[in-house]
Amino acid sequence: MLAVNVAVITGVFIHKITLPPYVPYIHLLVDYHFGFVKRALIGEIVSLFTQKVPVWLVFALGGAVWLLTAALFVKLFRRTFGFNEAHLPLFVFTAGSPFFLKNFMHTLGHFDIYGCLFAIVLLLIPAQSVGFVLLAALLSVILILIHHIHLLMYVPTIAVIVVIRHYLTGGIKTSNLAIGAIAILSLGALFVALQFWGTMPVPEADFVAYLKTRMADPTRTDLLGFSFIWYQPLAKEISDTWARLPSNLLGVPVYAALIWLHSPLWGYFANSIRALSDERHRRIVVAGIIGVTVAALIMFGIVFDYARWTSNWAVCLFLILHAVKTLPCSKKVEPISSRDRKTNAFGWIVSLIPRVGVIRPF
Template sequence: MTSITLRRVDARAAYLGVACVNAIAFAIVVMHRWLTPLPGSEYVHRLVTYEGGLLRRALVGDIYARFTDQVAPWVVRVEGMVAVAVCFGLAMLLFRRCIRGRQADVFALGCLIFGSPLLFKNFIGNLGKFDVLGAIVAMLAILLPLRLATVVLVGLASAALLLVHHIHATIYVPTIYGILLLRMVAQPGGLALRDGALLAASLAVLASLFLYLLFAAVPKVPVEVFLDHIRARAVQHVGDEQSFMWYASLADELPRTFAVLPGHLARLPVYAAIILIHWPVIAFFARRQQRVQAEHPGLGPAWLVVCVVVLGGFLVTNVITFDYARHLGNLAMCFLLLALAQIAAHGGRGEDDSSDIDATNPKVVAAALATAALPWVGVVYPLI
């Protein structure tokens, strides 16, 4: 039984077509986000300030307040696009550092990764949300030299992420510190006691900040006063429901999540299909991790610990919130960065070779085309 493959020249033409489809999909999602009204939940985060004390989800709004009395929606869109562009640039740098090989193979893998509806398209589709900031810090945790200054800088950046939105505690902060742990374990001699203590102390500080933001950093004024304050800085309508995010407790959040859970369960086949079309990338990085962990015995147990923590964080996130489609994209980004961190820490001794992506396999081409054709994965439900 023989396998069917494309000629290399045909594969090159196919991936050029995939790249064109990707460009169209990116254009569609950019135009959609630029031309449709800015969602109120994204806009209101630029209006809340620290005027009445330290509040959760208020750092970005307080920064805006230092430059302008009112916030125009187009400024929020520009801010979001700049953040995605920075993230994309860092990802390109990371990709070039970690992936090498024949140009055609690298191009094919790049189409699969950068064209995924779970990654950068999803950041644009969720323009105005702060997930992209977590990805930026995680990429810096891989790219910067592994020194004390880097750990301190990453710790401060992680604290800033929590002040921007405390949900980072269960999404990107575990990934960021997982990256640092994997890099430290991959060092000659493994994880030093001093490094482990530094990570533990940093995480303890971040955990304390998270708990304070979650339970104590709530407005001390009546809802009406809070709404009047943010509406004074708004140039588009701010509904009464927008105050919920600052006044709600965990007990208030859970019923909303459980109310939409049946809709998510009904869409499990859609979630599975979205994951399945990424199988060439999943298999590619799985092979690399096996090789890296075979040469660094300590990486295997560390990887399992990081996986449990990251997946546990996402489970907590999806119990409390209901943006399952959006968070599926974040989960994909987190595991992609964790895989790249191991390749980067290993020094690319063979693991950066992209030749086994099997770019001439029609199934791989079809997967690349399928990922390219999807503009983005969605916010609450997939493809919505």
């Protein structure tokens, strides 16, 4: 199954590099030239190294981030579970999931993977010091500057990881509680500033003209078609999403089926929560999962990229599982069985599905 996943990921990559990178490319062009605006941090960093951005940089940068994320997840899985035979089915249902690395390959160059990467980093490093809370806040700031929707997409998961790894394990003190509260308020203020005052302050024609000066090939004007998103207010995004709702809801049964195919993983996750020795820990973990899910549902009501939101929600749960395994347990959790016929069938199907998609399934 792992070999099939490697082959599928290779195929997705070959297919991806043949497609025009409309949204990812323009994000590499936009910087803070006209002032502080949303969705401009990555472009600003790129501008420090080059003033002419080639199209291939989307795939080079996106590929490097993908490889780093995959490598760190393998390291995380090895540390949490190990690569013994008993836990290989769990690895197939996480690393081999169409929600995870395969879909990140399909969305190569998009900003989603940065949230996953930062969350994995926070799962790997020591969490006892209050510096862990400060680092999590800093990484969350970076994510929101990359794209403000990260406040709903990965910042809630980062918050759950901080609560589990720092507050539940190390204890709540006045100092770390105050820093956490300040961080939450600061992230909320940053989101509001970007959402309501982060639009481009110049006419769109001037904005597009500037972007052309940053293109290695200014004739590729087809890649600038998404310049309007730096001018689109929240009300417009919501109205567009609800206008597409009837057609997008047709994909919900597909998402439900994909989630059902991961039922061996969800069963293991539920058993891991039940095995926690502290009832308070169990309640906080469940509340965290509910919070992450509610944030995903809010995204569904604001922006219509349903396939991406569903995929990232699943990835967030994969990562929270690793955080849960750091808490003390009262009993051993049996790994996913490799001898169960239904589990094996689900594993093969999950391995063969190449991706979930961006807006609609597949």
